[in-house]
Amino acid sequence: MRSRQRAFAAVMRLCVKCLRVGRRCRFRLAWRAQQLWRYGHLCLRSLLYNSFTNSDVLLDSLFEPIYWLVDHVTRWFGVVKGMGSHPLPSGIQLCASPRAFCPPSWSWQGGAHWHGWVPSMLCPFLDPSNTVAVSICRKCISPKPARTHHCSICNRCVLKMDHHCPWLNNCVGHYNHRYFFSFCLFMTMGCIYCGISSWDMFREAYAAIERMKMLEKERLQVAANQTYYQTPPPAFSFRQRAFHKSVVYLWVLCSSVAVALGALTLWHAALITRGETSIERHINKKERQRLQKKGRVFRNPYSYGAWDNWKVFLGVEMRRHWLTRVLLPSTHLPHGTGLSWDHPRCVTELRTPLLAI
Incomplete structure (x- = not known):
């Protein structure tokens, strides 16, 4: 009897030791996995960390x-x-x-x-x-x-x-900056007009394509069941299929161009309002941050205010120019020669002239 109790106690002690060893192994594996994860995360951050990273870099x-x-x-x-x-x-x-x-x-x-x-x-x-x-x-x-x-x-x-x-x-x-902006603006307006005016045609063409798919599926089911006594549904001709698919494709293309080109047009409109170009935006941003650290305020020397910037960009010097130079086609030259930037006539606010450095 005592021998049985001793054997049972030994087995129980052995089981407890195994459980303790297994628990230690699990803890050790979890600890090692955690250390490896921290080490890998540190390596990744050390390789990819950049103090100059901002939203523009991520978008690029x-x-x-x-x-x-x-x-x-x-x-x-x-x-x-x-x-x-x-x-x-x-x-x-x-x-x-x-x-x-x-x-x-x-x-x-x-x-x-x-x-x-x-x-x-x-x-x-x-x-x-x-x-x-x-x-x-x-x-x-x-x-x-x-x-x-x-x-x-x-x-x-x-x-x-x-x-x-x-x-x-x-x-x-x-x-050609003014021509480029006019092209983007009118192309966006044309795509929006085509998308809105052809919305009903797009819905009808899309519904027709869905009906084609349904009829094609029914025809395949009829052929699989071999029910020859039933009249098969009429099939669309190739010309009808091509017409409906072309309408859907053109509407999707016009809508996509309207969204993409519209975003580009809005972006350039914002740049024109601030009196800067795409390249000058990055330069002015860095200069603004540099002067901000020194407690100074950056001023764009080529910006005369939102309204005056548009007048300078469009070449509007008189009231009649809104009709002859903006609404109607015009080949007038932009302000300045591009070599020097004098004070525009249409700007009422006077500023000190800047050297072309």
């Missing part, structure tokens, strides 16, 4: 596939569309020679460069008697006036450059 990273598509695919659209016609000049190309600045009134040769001899009145910073200074472009080694940037795709400096548009196969700059 998310849109990187779209940028790749634009850079590698859509650049050929502008080449194909631009065959046989000269692209709209975005600005004056600044060549290595300081006397190669050319206004838009000079001849266009070869569709690639501006050629001509510019008087000193068009280039105030080339006049020795003028003290206005400019910087030098590092890539094309030429004078670089204010608001001018170098385009790596066109391989030239563009006056008041906003961005390079692969759909147009050209830069959006001083001389």
